[in-house]
Amino acid sequence: MNNKIYPCIWLDKNGKEAAGYYKSIFPDTHIAEDNGLVQMLSISGQNLMLLSAGPQFKPNASISFLIASENEEETVRLFNELSVGGIVLMPLDSYPFSTKYGWVRDKFGVTWQLYTGEKGNTDQYFIPTLMYVNQQNGRAKEAIELYTRIFPGSQTESVMEYDGQEDTKGNVQHAQFHIDHFTMACMDSSIQHQFNFDEGISLVVITADQQETDYYWNNLVQEGGKESMCGWLKDKFGVSWQIVPQKLMILMNQDDREKAKKVTDALMQMQKIDIDKLSAISAA
Template sequence: MKNNIFPCLWFDRTGNEAAQFYTDIFGGKITVDTPVVINFELFGQRMMILNAGPQFEKNASVSFMVLCETPEEVEKYWKPLADGGIVLMELGEYPWSKKYGWVRDKYGVTWQVYLGEKMGEQKIVPTLMYIHGNNGKAMEAMELYTKIFPGSKIGGVLKYGDGVGNETHEVQENVQHAHFEIDGYSFFCMDNSYDHQFDFNEGISIVVMTDDQEETDHLWNSLIAGGGRASMCGWLKDKFGMSWQIVPKKLIELMNDSDPYKSQKVMQAMSGMQKIVITDLEEAYLS
């Protein structure tokens, strides 16, 4: 698995213990452990935590579907995730799965534990919920993302009118559940008409590691087009309000330099940027 695309979770001082919690449950490992940045792997998939303060709270607009192969595996993950958390849908049998539950764990991360088919190598699949002004736009979002990213495709699409666990209050042409890939990384998505008290925010973002400035420019400009908004340090919001971090691999290389003075100069240069410009980072490194 390339791990060039992965989710980033925003925490307020509890990120280190949360990373340990997740790696204990799923059998993963912590690969970077600092006071601010924690990287960990679950089933070979990279995930990132920022211990960045109280500004943003994670919510169920982005949840993580765990694809399990046996009922026992569902139970194994469900019990610790639900302990101290909030159950959103009780663990049980549903039209779409013989064993399924939806839970917000004690750290505010939302999980859907699902008995069903695995998506190739990827066992944990970020699931995007299109609500409020975005309701009905799941298909548009999939079409946009798969157009922007290479190696992308839209997979199965189930609409509310297709008769599987049909919700009478939902628009029949809206997406009940769909799968798409960007650069080989799987996502699920859905429309939802319920008036939830949350929406996409910076609490959960998607990081994309780029190879060069051309790729950085393409992704930045394409994602921000049509109503998106630039933020700082490589962060942006697309037209649907979803947060992305477009990060050149060169930035990580320069920031990991053994000379702390040089890495600090790179950090200072990056902190003043919106879109990250590699030549400006290199100039700061050499100055």
């Protein structure tokens, strides 16, 4: 499974609690890393990063996680488990597109779409689903075009459009696509929502070297994107990305804690990550 790309959930310093909660609900799940700030979950071999960073941002329904199962009983179980302490956004019921479907926000603010049916051409347990709302409404197809053009190994699997009855004609009801062999989905919504894309849920891209870091950074901030700090950026739709060189993990987790702190301090002053500069600081 491709773990070069994975979602990150920003939490208010309760990542340990959330990690234990998800571990108790999802099958074949374990905590692969826990350094206090970051808890990395492996869910059926798929990475989900929890960032216990504070109250500045919160996850919202602009990015939800779709779990498809051919077993209705499993859909019901997941819906019931995730509803405890949470809020039901769409009741568990039969819909034209699924015999059993529900949408729920769990007690940590993360939203899940539980779907009975085939998951398509993917082996992922969950599929990040981007919802284009408010000023971004109607741009789902444009986003697919951008992402599949930037990332290698990309393709659009399916696009289902509204016919004009439930939403604006031509808007995306549901689309599934792959970027660098990582499966994502997206949709448009013409309903006014009280949220937009933000740092509450971001997408992490692990890069092999500086050249690859530069490539993704430069392409994702083009045409109206925005650079942020510590490898974070927003693309022109407002979706947050973290472009992270693989070597950064090694430099920040080395045994020499003094050198690791120097690397971290230098990182905090950067926008795009300069891995050669951080390597030089570590070697000094």
